[in-house]
Amino acid sequence: MVRSPLTPQQRAAGRRLGAYLREARGDRKxxxxxxxxxxxxxxxxxxxxGRLATPAFTxxxxxxxxxxxxxxxxARLCR
Structure with a gap:
C-alpha cells in the first residue's frame, strides 16, 4: 500500500505536536x-x-x- 503525501496541514500539526512534546520534556534527557x-x-x-509528523497513536x-x-x-494541537 502506497502512503499518500502529507498535506501542509498535517506537516504543520506534526511540527506543533513535536514542539509541544519538546517543551513538555523540559530539561529531561x-x-x-x-x-x-x-x-x-x-x-x-x-x-x-517535526520530521515524523504522524507518529503512531501508541x-x-x-x-x-x-x-x-x-x-x-x-489532540487539540493536531486540529
Missing part, C-alpha cells in the same frame, strides 16, 4: 524520556523536530504518559 516510553531516542528526535500515548500530558490536549 531525550534518551531518558524515549527509554521510559519504550521508543528509540531517534524516533523521539524525529517527532520533536507512541504518542506512551510519550503522553511519560510526560504526564493529557491526550485530549495533544
Amino acid at each position: 531525550a534518551a531518558d524520556v524515549a527509554q521510559a516510553a519504550a521508543i528509540s531516542p531517534e524516533t523521539l528526535r524525529k517527532i520533536e523536530t 507512541t504518542v500515548a506512551a510519550l503522553a504518559a511519560v510526560l504526564q500530558i493529557r491526550l485530549d490536549d495533544l
